[in-house]
Amino acid sequence: MFKRIGLFILTNLAILVMLSVILNLVSWFFGVDFSRIAGGQQNVVALFIFAAVIGFSGALISLFMSKTMAKHSMGLQMIDVNRPRNEAERWIVETVAKLAKAKGVAMPEVALYHGEPNAFATGPSRNNSLVAVSDGLLASMNKEEVEAVLGHEMSHVANGDMVTMTLMQGVINTFVVFLSRIIGNFVDRQILRNEDDAPGAGYYITSLVLDMVLGLLGSMVVAAFSRYREYRADAGAAEALGSPVPMINALARLGGMQPSELPGNVKGFGICGGFGSLLASHPPIQERIKALRNLQH
Numbered sequence: 362m363f364k365r366i367g368l369f370i371l372t373n374l375a376i377l378v379m380l381s382v383i384l385n386l387v388s389w390f391f392g393v394d395f396s397r398i399a400g401g402q403q404n405v406v407a408l409f410i411f412a413a414v415i416g417f418s419g420a421l422i423s424l425f426m427s428k429t430m431a432k433h434s435m436g437l438q439m440i441d442v443n444r445p446r447n448e449a450e451r452w453i454v455e456t457v458a459k460l461a462k463a464k465g466v467a468m469p470e471v472a473l474y475h476g477e478p479n480a481f482a483t484g485p486s487r488n489n490s491l492v493a494v495s496d497g498l499l500a501s502m503n504k505e506e507v508e509a510v511l512g513h514e515m516s517h518v519a520n521g522d523m524v525t526m527t528l529m530q531g532v533i534n535t536f537v538v539f540l541s542r543i544i545g546n547f548v549d550r551q552i553l554r555n556e557d558d559a560p561g562a563g564y565y566i567t568s569l570v571l572d573m574v575l576g577l578l579g580s581m582v583v584a585a586f587s588r589y590r591e592y593r594a595d596a597g598a599a600e601a602l603g604s605p606v607p608m609i610n611a612l613a614r615l616g617g618m619q620p621s622e623l624p625g626n627v628k629g630f631g632i633c634g635g636f637g638s639l640l641a642s643h644p645p646i647q648e649r650i651k652a653l654r655n656l657q658h
Contacts, residue, residue: 424485424527450473456511457511460515464519467487467489469490469518470492475495475496477495482514490518502611509607513598525586525590533583537572540575542564548567580640581640587643596656604657609657
C-alpha cells in the first residue's frame, strides 16, 4: 500500500510541475494572467493544492473508514475466525483462509449479513480487509460456487482494488475542482469582465455547473475502470480454483436472480451490481461469462 501511495505522490508532483511549466508558457505566449484567472491573488499552484486537498479528503476518509461503515450500514454479523459458531461458519473461514494464503494476503475479517444473493470486500489495504457474504447467496449456491464468489472477492483484495479506486477517484475529484475553478474564473474575469477583487456570479455559476458536468464525466472513467477490475477479479477466482467453471456457474446462477443493491461505499466491490450504462460498476454477467469461457479455451 505504501509503495502505491508513494508512487501516486511522485506522479502528482510531476503533474504539478508540468502543469506549472505549461501554464507559465501559455501565460507568456498569449499574455494571459493565469494567477488572476485562478482567483484574485491566488496562484495556480495554490489552487491545485487546494483542489487536491478537497479531492482526496473525502475519498481517503471513505477508504480508511470503509470497514466501519460497512459494518454499520450492512448490519454485519462478524465471525470469530478462531471460534466459528457452527459448521457453515467454519467452512467459510477455512475457505477464506485458504484463498488468502493462495493470494499472499493477510486473513481478512469475515462476516455474514441478511439479504438477497451478493457478497463484497472492503478495507483500506490488502492486509487490512473484510469479506462479507449474504445468507441469500449461501442458500442459493453450492459450496463450489460460493468458493468461486469468495475467490472473486479475495482477488479484489489481493489486487489492491480498494486503494486503486480511491486514488483514481481522488485524482478525478482533484481535476474536477481545479478545472471548474480555472474555467469559472476565466468566464468571470475575461468574458463577463468582472474587475472586482472578489469572484462574481459568473465564477460561482460556472464552477457549480462544471463540478456536476466534469464530475459526471469523471464518474464514467471510474466506472470503466471498475468494470475492467471485475474481469480481473473473475479471472483471479478462476486461477484460485484451478478452473473458470465454478465462477461461470456462480455468475450464471446470479444471472437468474435479483441480487441485492449494496450501499454506495461497497457497491463497486460486490460480486454483481448495476449494468447497462456508462456509469455501471459491473459489466453484464453474460460478458463476464464469455470472458471466462475464453480463459477456459
